[in-house]
Amino acid sequence: xxxxxxxxxxxxxxxxxxxxxxxxxxxxxxxxxxxxxxxxxxxxxxxxxxxxxxxxxxxxxxxxxxxxxxxxxxxxxxxxxxxxxxxxxxxxxxxxxxxxxxxxxxxxxxxxxxxxxxxxxxxxxxxxxxxxxxxxxxxxxxxxxxxxxxxxxxxxxxxxxxxxxxxxxxxxxxxxxxxxxxxxxxxxxxxxxxxxxxxxxxxxxxxxxxxxxxxxxxxxxxxxxxxxxxxxxxxxxxxxxxxxx
Numbered sequence: 348x349x350x351x352x353x354x355x356x357x358x359x360x361x362x363x364x365x366x367x368x369x370x371x372x373x374x375x376x377x378x379x380x381x382x383x384x385x386x387x388x389x390x391x392x393x394x395x396x397x398x399x400x401x402x403x404x405x406x407x408x409x410x411x412x413x414x415x416x417x418x419x420x421x422x423x424x425x426x427x428x429x430x431x432x433x434x435x436x437x438x439x440x441x442x443x444x445x446x447x448x449x450x451x452x453x454x455x456x457x458x459x460x461x462x463x464x465x466x467x468x469x470x471x472x473x474x475x476x477x478x479x480x481x482x483x484x485x486x487x488x489x490x491x492x493x494x495x496x497x498x499x500x501x502x503x504x505x506x507x508x509x510x511x512x513x514x515x516x517x518x519x520x521x522x523x524x525x526x527x528x529x530x531x532x533x534x535x536x537x538x539x540x541x542x543x544x545x546x547x548x549x550x551x552x553x554x555x556x557x558x559x560x561x562x563x564x565x566x567x568x569x570x571x572x573x574x575x576x577x578x579x580x581x582x583x584x585x586x587x588x589x590x591x592x
Contacts, residue, residue, distance in 0.1 A: 405488065517532050517533045
């Protein structure tokens with residue numbers, strides 16, 4: 348379907364099967380590009396376009412699922428293209444900054460020492476770098492609520508594990524390649540396990556079962572094993588809202 352000038356990023360509108368449209372805004376991992384993705388995603392949802400079932404924003408694109416009995420890919424592409432200017436001119440969406448306690452190393456972060464060795468740093472220096480980073484939630488995916496975090500300090504960029512684990516526990520804080528991540532649920536993973544938060548990051552009883560959302564910022568706060576045990580399972584420790592811009 349070609350490209351469209353968005354005024355905020357270049358749009359490529361591509362059919363994805365018979366009931367979905369892929370809207371690509373670029374091809375890099377970049378906070379400005381990711382912000383453009385979420386502005387356009389918000390504009391699509393505000394517009395309540397006929398036939399749209401669901402939108403799935405990612406690092407650089409949006410998958411728009413639709414009901415083919417109510418609309419077509421060309422009609423939907425035209426409608427989304429018409430939203431581009433308003434989305435590009437909109438003020439930045441208010442984001443939240445979360446402060447997440449993490450117990451690093453030991454039984455909670457089995458790969459911390461290895462990561463430190465491969466990076467030529469002490470374990471304490473690795474923890475300090477993680478806690479100083481202003482992480483951005485680029486997207487949720489792979490497993491329910493899995494938060495991909497951009498902003499990993501370059502000194503910590505390392506390939507993922509050669510031998511993935513069959514299970515990593517819920518609340519794991521991990522790193523792999525140029526990214527970090529927080530996992531609300533237990534899952535297999537080839538990422539390096541650096542630490543774990545005692546917070547319950549998945550609560551089906553909440554209006555938002557997963558508190559972290561794309562565009563949010565995350566700062567890590569190092570805690571000890573005793574604090575981890577004392578806070579285990581808490582759901583009320585993440586600050587409600589703080590301007591992260």
